[in-house]
Amino acid sequence: xxxxxxxxxxxxxxxxxxxxxxxxxxxxxxxxxxxxxxxxxxxxxxxxxxxxxxxxxxxxxxxxxxxxxxxxxxxxxxxxxxxxxxxxxxxxxxxxxxxxxxxxxxxxxxxxxxxxxxxxxxxxxxxxxxxxxxxxxxxxxxxxxxxxxxxxxxxxxxxxxxxxxxxxxxxxxxxxxxxxxxxxxxxxxxxxxxxxxxxxxxxxxxxxxxxxxxxxxxxxxxxxxxxxxxxxxxxxxxxxxxxxxxxxxxxxxxxxxxxxxxxxxxxxxxxxxxxxxxxxxxxxxxxxxxxxxxxxxxxxxxxxxxxxxxxxxxxxxxxxxxxxxxxxxxxxx
Numbered sequence: 001x002x003x004x005x006x007x008x009x010x011x012x013x014x015x016x017x018x019x020x021x022x023x024x025x026x027x028x029x030x031x032x033x034x035x036x037x038x039x040x041x042x043x044x045x046x047x048x049x050x051x052x053x054x055x056x057x058x059x060x061x062x063x064x065x066x067x068x069x070x071x072x073x074x075x076x077x078x079x080x081x082x083x084x085x086x087x088x089x090x091x092x093x094x095x096x097x098x099x100x101x102x103x104x105x106x107x108x109x110x111x112x113x114x115x116x117x118x119x120x121x122x123x124x125x126x127x128x129x130x131x132x133x134x135x136x137x138x139x140x141x142x143x144x145x146x147x148x149x150x151x152x153x154x155x156x157x158x159x160x161x162x163x164x165x166x167x168x169x170x171x172x173x174x175x176x177x178x179x180x181x182x183x184x185x186x187x188x189x190x191x192x193x194x195x196x197x198x199x200x201x202x203x204x205x206x207x208x209x210x211x212x213x214x215x216x217x218x219x220x221x222x223x224x225x226x227x228x229x230x231x232x233x234x235x236x237x238x239x240x241x242x243x244x245x246x247x248x249x250x251x252x253x254x255x256x257x258x259x260x261x262x263x264x265x266x267x268x269x270x271x272x273x274x275x276x277x278x279x280x281x282x283x284x285x286x287x288x289x290x291x292x293x294x295x296x297x298x299x300x301x302x303x304x305x306x307x308x309x310x311x312x313x314x315x316x317x318x319x320x321x322x323x324x325x326x327x328x329x330x331x332x333x
Contacts, residue, residue: 003065004195004307005135008232008254008273011305016298018330019066019136020323021276023058028320030111032159038113041086043073048119054129055120059129061320062327064194065307066134067124069188071117073140076180077149079110094152099169099301102176107183114184118191125192137193139184141200142177142218149173166248174218178320182225189229196226197234199257204239215240216249223252234275238312244269259311263300273305280310283318287325294326298333 001009003017017053031054038044038244045051054070074092078084080102083095111118125135140148147155150163150173164170167187185196203215219235226233237246247255247270259279266274282293297308308330314323 002132002134002194005232006178007305007307008195008234011161011273013303013305016306016308016330016333018308018327019064019068019134020058020310020314021068023064023068023323024054024056024061024070024318025314027133027314027318027323028057028061031263031279041072042074042084044298045075046114046116048116048123051116052120052123055124056127056129058323059133062324063331064133064327067130067140068136069117069124069193069195070123071120071138073138073145073201074148075114075117076140076145076177076184079114079181079184080105080176081113082149092148094148096152097149097173099172099176103172107180110180110183111114111187118187121188121193122191125194135192136195136197137185137188138197138199138235139181139222141198141203141235142174142181142222143206143214144200145177146170146173146200146214147202147205149177155205159205174214178218178221181222185222185226186229189226189231193230193231195234198222198252200235200237200240201229202239203237204241208241211240211245212249215331216246220250223250227253236276247272254305254307256309257311261311267300267304273307274301275307276309277311278309280312280315280318283310283322283326287322290322291329294329295333298330 003015006012007017051070055067058064059067074084082097085093087093121137124130151160206214223233232253234254234256235250236251238258240246254273254275256275257277263277277297278293282290
């Protein structure tokens with residue numbers, strides 16, 4: 001059993017597994033080399049050999065406990081034939097969703113469009129670098145995908161004014177998202193993903209009264225589905241105010257916390273294993289400060305099942321030696 005599974009399945013508190021969101025990414029010079037030659041981000045995600053190579057890059061450098069597949073949550077709308085592109089210094093830009101055509105889309109056609117993602121997971125899970133380590137597959141949560149598919153770009157601070165106007169449309173899209181996310185999850189697991197993380201990057205945009213319809217109910221359905229396949233599921237509802245409510249209703253196997261939440265409150269209120277929390281900006285400071293902050297999280301969760309991670313993805317300007325220092329410190333704690 002991998003260290004991450006020991007924490008999630010057996011509630012072990014005597015080990016501190018570590019992996020980092022966006023660990024395969026722009027802070028690594030070897031990634032930037034590949035990226036320079038492959039400017040089209042979607043095409044890069046759909047190149048099984050390159051995406052598996054990128055996924056394994058951080059494991060060649062650092063003693064991490066998991067590989068998370070180099071892919072994107074927007075593979076889902078891409079698989080549904082919605083145009084997805086990434087503009088430099090802007091982020092994702094999506095075209096119109098043809099809901100009628102997407103509703104009629106055959107599952108085989110969806111799988112064919114995103115098949116290289118599954119092939120990459122297969123290659124990663126069979127690589128010797130992932131021996132005794134977890135291979136993590138992931139999806140975007142239904143709410144976050146709905147935001148991108150309707151808003152057609154990152155909402156950053158707010159949604160388009162008429163976002164909630166058409167209830168019928170929203171429910172049809174959510175139904176479609178859920179159906180194909182289950183397919184996407186199943187194919188990742190069938191190809192060697194032994195943990196699934198659900199990223200709800202825009203959960204924080206919603207008011208408390210809207211959480212049941214858009215976050216709790218749709219995410220719970222997917223959490224139950226992953227559990228039915230005997231694979232642990234970690235949820236990351238970024239920016240949500242009440243993690244306790246979320247965990248009580250959605251019941252993930254582990255919850256990933258963001259850096260705006262107080263870890264002392266979390267350890268008091270949350271019974272399930274916890275992951276993450278530290279502000280990625282700490283890695284831009286110095287080693288003394290990094291040690292102090294990492295130790296703070298490790299101390300708070302020392303008697304609680306805990307997977308070390310950040311409260312958001314590692315920043316591109318992070319120096320690899322700071323990551324190296326962090327991994328070694330967590331391992332030696």
